[in-house]
Amino acid sequence: MRIWVDADACPAPIKELIVRTARRLRIPAVFVANKFISIPDSACVSTVRVELGPEIVDEYIAKHAEPGDFTITQDIPLASVLVPKGVTVIDPRGELYTEENIRERLSIRNFMQDLREAGGITPGPRQFGQKEKQRFSDTLDREITKRFKLQGN
Template identity: 45%
Template sequence: MQIWIDADACPRVIKDILYRAAERRGIPLILVANKPLRTPPSPLIRSIHVEAGFDVADQEIARRVEPGDLVITADIPLAADVIGRGAHALNPRGDFYTTDNIHERLTLRNMMDELRGAGVETGGPAPLTPGDRQAFANQLDRFLTQNR
């Protein structure tokens, strides 16, 4: 198993949690972004720099992910893609995307996208809270305990 991070939009605090978990559990961690990233010096942690462009990092993750891998992303279409490939997807707020909930989330995402396209101000995501960080850390720990 490897952990993949859709790193362009992943909050720094979530990356820090993941760095510690990778080291503690001995799990390879790969960050994918369209800008160069600094990562802690570790043989377990590396980054892949992809070209700038719409969904280029997402496509790279989807191309490389293996069944059983964990992908950290807030991108619902990417989550749907990796779930379809037999991988797992967890968002930075600690919510797992699953075969049971991904279609509903895609539908809601698409509806909001259509509203924004029609000029309706929908607002953005709420700021990440300490509770969100704790929920993420707890879900990650549970997942790694069950899947190692």
């Protein structure tokens, strides 16, 4: 079990929470980014810096994540690749992507992108705050607990 983090756009409070979780539970966490990111030093935490490019981080995570791993990303196309592989995917606001909801999320994302490309104005993301951080924490804890129970730990 490993936690993969799409770190370029991950909010700092979520990165901190992931580091604390990795240390506490001794789960390796890998922060993947195409720029320098500052992550506290820990035996359980590492960073991978990939080349600049629009999908390089996503491709790296998709290639290396395995069934039973976790990925933290707000990238819905990446989630749509990982979920069928058996990777648990959570966005930084605490939404769990599943086999049941990923197609709908991808469809909405694609529709909104098409709308923007056609000149439409779409709302930006909601502000990130304590409520979102707590929801993420709750979702991550719940899903890790499930995984430990499945593994008999």
